[in-house]
Amino acid sequence: MTPQKAEIGMIGLGVMGRNLLLNMADHGFAVAGYDRDPEKVSVLAQEGSGKEIVAEKNLATFLKRLKSPRSVMLLVPAGKAVDAVIEELLPRLDEGDLIIDGGNSWFGDTERRYRDLSEKGFQFIGMGVSGGEEGARRGPSMMPGGSRDAWPRVRMLFEEVAASADGEPCIAWLGPGSAGHYVKMVHNGIEYGLMELIAESYDLMKRGLGFDNRRLQEVYRQWNRGVLNGFLVEITAEIFGQLDDHTGQDRVDVILDAARQKGTGMWTAQNAMSLQVPVPVIDMAVMMRDLSACKAEREMNARDLGTPAERYADDPEDLVAPLENALFAAMILTYAQGMALLHKASAERKYGLNLAEVAKIWRGGCIIRAALLDDLWEAYRSRPGLAHLLFDREMARKVLDQEQDLRRVVSTAVALGIPAPGLMAALAYFDGYRSAWLPANLIQAQRDYFGAHTYERIDLEGKFHSEWKRS
Numbered sequence: 356m357t358p359q360k361a362e363i364g365m366i367g368l369g370v371m372g373r374n375l376l377l378n379m380a381d382h383g384f385a386v387a388g389y390d391r392d393p394e395k396v397s398v399l400a401q402e403g404s405g406k407e408i409v410a411e412k413n414l415a416t417f418l419k420r421l422k423s424p425r426s427v428m429l430l431v432p433a434g435k436a437v438d439a440v441i442e443e444l445l446p447r448l449d450e451g452d453l454i455i456d457g458g459n460s461w462f463g464d465t466e467r468r469y470r471d472l473s474e475k476g477f478q479f480i481g482m483g484v485s486g487g488e489e490g491a492r493r494g495p496s497m498m499p500g501g502s503r504d505a506w507p508r509v510r511m512l513f514e515e516v517a518a519s520a521d522g523e524p525c526i527a528w529l530g531p532g533s534a535g536h537y538v539k540m541v542h543n544g545i546e547y548g549l550m551e552l553i554a555e556s557y558d559l560m561k562r563g564l565g566f567d568n569r570r571l572q573e574v575y576r577q578w579n580r581g582v583l584n585g586f587l588v589e590i591t592a593e594i595f596g597q598l599d600d601h602t603g604q605d606r607v608d609v610i611l612d613a614a615r616q617k618g619t620g621m622w623t624a625q626n627a628m629s630l631q632v633p634v635p636v637i638d639m640a641v642m643m644r645d646l647s648a649c650k651a652e653r654e655m656n657a658r659d660l661g662t663p664a665e666r667y668a669d670d671p672e673d674l675v676a677p678l679e680n681a682l683f684a685a686m687i688l689t690y691a692q693g694m695a696l697l698h699k700a701s702a703e704r705k706y707g708l709n710l711a712e713v714a715k716i717w718r719g720g721c722i723i724r725a726a727l728l729d730d731l732w733e734a735y736r737s738r739p740g741l742a743h744l745l746f747d748r749e750m751a752r753k754v755l756d757q758e759q760d761l762r763r764v765v766s767t768a769v770a771l772g773i774p775a776p777g778l779m780a781a782l783a784y785f786d787g788y789r790s791a792w793l794p795a796n797l798i799q800a801q802r803d804y805f806g807a808h809t810y811e812r813i814d815l816e817g818k819f820h821s822e823w824k825r826s
Contacts, residue, residue: 360420360422361386361407361420361421361422362385362422363384363386363421363427363512364388364389364417364418364426364427364428365387365428365430366427366428366429366440367429367430367440368388368390368410369395370488371430371487371488372388372390372428372430372431373399374488375428375484375492376403377402377403377408377492378491379515380403384407384512384516385407385408386408387409387410387421388411388417389413389417391412397410414447418447423449424449424451424508426452426509427444427453428457429454429456429457431458432458433458433459434460434461437456437458437460438464438468441454445475450476451476451477452478453477453478453480453502454477454480455481455482455499455509456468456480458484459536459617460481461618461622462533462536462537465501466532478505479501480505480506480535481500481533481534482497482535483497483535483536483539484496484497484498485498485539485542486518486722490518490720494516494517494518494519494719495721496517496526496720497513497720498526498527498539499526499535500528500531500535500537501532501534506528510528514526517720518720520718524716525716525718525719527709529706529708530707531705531706531707532704534701534707537704537706540626541623542717542721543619543620544620544627544637544693544696545637545689546587546723547616547619547620547623547640547641548637548689548692549686550640552682552689552777552781553587553682554643555775555776555777557571558773559674559678559767559771560678563665563667563767563768564667565667569595572592572595574675575591576592578682579592581679582726583683584725585724585725585726585727586724588725594606612647613648614643616641616644620640620641621641624638626696626700627692630699630700632696633787634693634695635692635780636685636689636692636780636781637689637693638780639779640777643774643776662772663771663773665772667767674763674764677763677764678764680757680760680761681757681761681778682778683727684753684754684758684761685781685782686725687753688754688781688784690731691743691745694710694714694731694744695742695743698743711732711735711736714728714735715732715736718732730750731750745788758785761781761782764778765782800823803820803821807820
């Protein structure tokens with residue numbers, strides 16, 4: 356079927372763009388797709404046969420298919436490709452037309468595009484989309500921000516195709532400018548942290564407890580039925596049950612132990628540092644991906660220095676429940692760090708974020724969806740303006756209840772020589788954040804000693820400098 360006028364057009368018919376268009380068509384919307392690659396256009400035409408979808412390989416013809424004022428969504432690689440597509444589009448668009456960037460763009464680029472396009476009379480929405488291929492096809496979580504006046508034009512369409520939780524769409528208008536892509540960046544930073552924590556639990560059970568993949572699958576399945584219920588734990592259980600097509604071995608065992616990254620976790624860590632918001636679990640997750648990439652160096656050091664990993668001496672089954680509790684506490688603290696960053700950034704960048712809405716739309720469709728997000732939603736809904744998740748007594752109690760198990764697991768990892776920096780950082784963060792005194796007075800004194808940087812006092816206001824005497 357060839358619709359006369361489409362509600363929205365998609366530029367970029369890769370896996371995400373194509374599946375999101377099919378999702379829209381399934382919900383009764385007439386849509387159009389464009390890509391320079393004729394093969395991708397052909398795939399959309401085949402998969403969209405019988406639906407209100409038109410696939411075009413000519414940009415001008417594609418734009419003629421759209422209702423006026425036109426809404427054009429981009430799902431192309433972040434960075435220069437987005438700017439190139441926008442530059443090609445602008446001479447062909449009219450004032451008031453809307454461009455939606457649905458890629459993983461850096462929020463700074465989104466802010467620039469929002470400002471530049473607004474000055475030229477166009478509307479712009481930067482929208483984070485989470486859920487991967489399956490999410491795009493069946494319902495993602497989406498995080499839009501930008502031109503507020505443009506949102507009503509596409510709100511119904513996106514609410515229809517979004518994932519839902521408790522009957523409510525997992526999408527909400529987040530704020531002006533780059534608000535949507537900023538929230539998506541922090542979502543991905545939390546994702547990095549959670550994945551690192553799960554990987555550390557795997558390492559502890561594999562090398563420390565000696566569990567084979569069948570037992571690991573049982574453990575993660577069991578955990579997914581409890582407090583750790585969530586997408587990442589669910590797929591972890593599935594991974595351990597998959598066989599490799601080439602060798603017949605367990606697939607996870609033939610995958611190289613060197614993880615890649617596309618930058619969003621690093622962006623989160625860097626921006627948190629610039630805002631002076633500690634996010635140590637996310638920092639450690641980025642660092643461990645970098646360390647994992649040092650494969651040749653790690654193998655050389657394993658030969659020359661020895662690998663310290665040892666086997667747990669007691670009954671390995673005795674550590675499974677404490678490890679589950681430790682992972683739960685560390686995950687809460689990872690979400691807390693991400694939400695604290697959003698709170699600070701919202702004030703600094705004047706986003707006006709509603710953190711209850713953020714937690715709400717993360718409950719379905721996205722990669723970090725988990726049962727725990729219902730608790731976050733309730734915490735921020737009952738206390739609007741909550742600066743930190745640990746200021747909610749119920750959430751703090753959940754961590755306190757698992758504190759001793761987190762300490763036990765971290766101590767065990769240290770004793771066995773198994774690296775667990777995410778779990779360790781979570782515990783150090785918890786201890787530091789509730790410590791009324793920290794040794795930063797010594798750091799102030801050192802800075803003043805060697806650089807005359809001054810220091811603050813506990814008894815007087817102002818900045819002070821001393822002439823420090825060497826003994």
